[in-house]
Amino acid sequence: MKIGHLVESLDDRGAAAALADLAGAAPAAGFEVVVVALTPSGHSDAATRLGRAGAAPVELNVAPWDPRAVFKVVGALRAHGVDLVHTHGTRPDVVGSAAAARLRVPAVSTLHHIHAEPADRVDHLRRTAKTLARKRFMTRTIATSALQRDWYRRVAGSVAGLSVIPDGAADPGTGSPEEVLRLRRGLGVDDDEVVAVSVAPMRRGQGQDMLLDAIAELPPEEPLTVVLGGDGPLRRWLESRVAGDEALSGRVTFRRSTDPLVLLRGADIQLHTTRHDTMPRMLVLGQGTGTPAVATRVGGIPEIVTRDTGALTPVSSAHISDELVRMVRDPELRARRGAAARSRFLDRFEVSRWAARLGEVYHSALGHAGAPDPAELDTPGALAQG
Structure with a gap:
């Protein structure tokens, strides 16, 4: 099978990073990955890794509302002889489903977000229309978490044709003593x-x-150093706040890294204290490095972090502080949770398992003999908290 994945761009923070991992594992699962991006993103690590995996991506230059978008995508996919189109994101869903119809091949879509925030009547109608269009034009839909599945059921009225398959990742390995x-x-x-x-x-x-x-809020005697290794529009504000607070400046440091895994492999604890998230990829990768987590109990995070692999807290600085103190003071707890995190990654999220599950969806969408029924591809057991 040759599967054409349509994404908005090859931005390393989007779906392309996961697809670069998938491209390497796909042949063993019986399919080949072709990635087409609607807009160019310049240099990206995902593009480089796709090339190394033998899946050099195609970058189009399709402006929003470009009436030629479908024809450009059809041309790119036809040139690669794809058997099925797999879309990732709002615009790829629209353009990709139309392209698949013109190519007369099935279309599969992955839900990457949940639109559960309050909405006025117009927004509600728009979301309902998108869901109905997905049911009409997509052969199969993939949710990356049970949370998404349940949201989809509320909006769409059923989960017919939907499978729950969390995105996987290539094994990041654990940190060597030298690292x-x-x-x-x-x-x-x-x-x-x-x-x-x-x-x-x-x-x-x-x-x-x-x-x-x-x-x-941490007691000053706790032997803890916190590294903030991300980047983004709030970085300067965060740096300014730390610099202006003696308690923070003595404990918090900022590190720009082209490879966040280097930081995770060298860490004793991973922190992921977001207010909302679906299935954060870096938290999955952190488990692969064998690093126990302190994370907030929001979105799909409880489907990654369990009581065995880390600590889940309410969205509260006091609770985060309490769990940090507990982890800092108990090295045996950190070691036990770290080992469990590594084991959970290999069992639930390692890329070859992801590729195998996707292969089953593709066979089902293509109507191949012996392919499992979509209902059998829902994997709540793989997502349940341990």
């Missing part, structure tokens, strides 16, 4: 210091302000 030592030396921390890392993007809703509130 851990390099990070600690770079931070200038003592051997008994605990290093906690956040690599969440620094934008509204990701909760770094609440995390700083939590750190400010």
Whole structure:
């Protein structure tokens, strides 16, 4: 099978990063990945990795509302001889379903977001129309979490044709002693210091302000260094706040890294204290590095972090602070949760398993003999909290 994945761009923060991992695992699962982006993104690590996996992406230059969008996508997909179109995102859903119809091939769509915020009548009608269009034009729909599945059921009235398959990731590996030592030396921390890392993007809703509130509440004697390794529009504000607070400046440091996994592999704890999130990829990768997490109990996060692999807290600086203290003071707890996190990643999220599940969806959508029924592809057991 040759599967054409349609994305908005090859931005490393979008679906393309996961597709680069998928491209390497796809052949063993019986299919080949073709990635087409509607808009160019310049240099991206995802594009480089796709090329290395033998799936050099196609970048179009399709402006919003461009009437030629469908024809351009059809041309790109036809040139690669795709058997099925898999879309990721709002505009790719619209353009991709139309392109699939012209090519007379099935279309599969992955839900990457939940539109559950309050809406006026016009927004509600628009969301309902999109859901009905998805049911009409998509052969199969994939939710990345049980949370999305339940939301979709409320909006669409049923989950017919929908499967729950969380995005996977290539095994990031655990940190070697040398890698851990390099990070600690770079931070200038003592051997008994605990290093906690956040690599969440620094934008509204990701909760770094609440995390700083939590750190400010820590007892001063706790041997903890916190590294903020993400980036984004709020970075300067966060840096300014830390610089102006003596308690924070002595404990919090900022590190720009082209590879967040380097920070995660060297960390004792991963922090992900967002106010909302669906299935954050970096939290999944953190589990792969064997790093226990302190994370907020929102969105699809409880389907990644369990009581065995980390601590889930309410959206509250006080609760985050309490769990941090508990983890800092108990190295055996960190080790136990870290080992469980690594095991859970390999069992639930490792890319070869993801590829195999997607392969079953593709066979089903194409009507291949022996393909499982879509209802059998819902995997709530794989997502349940341990």
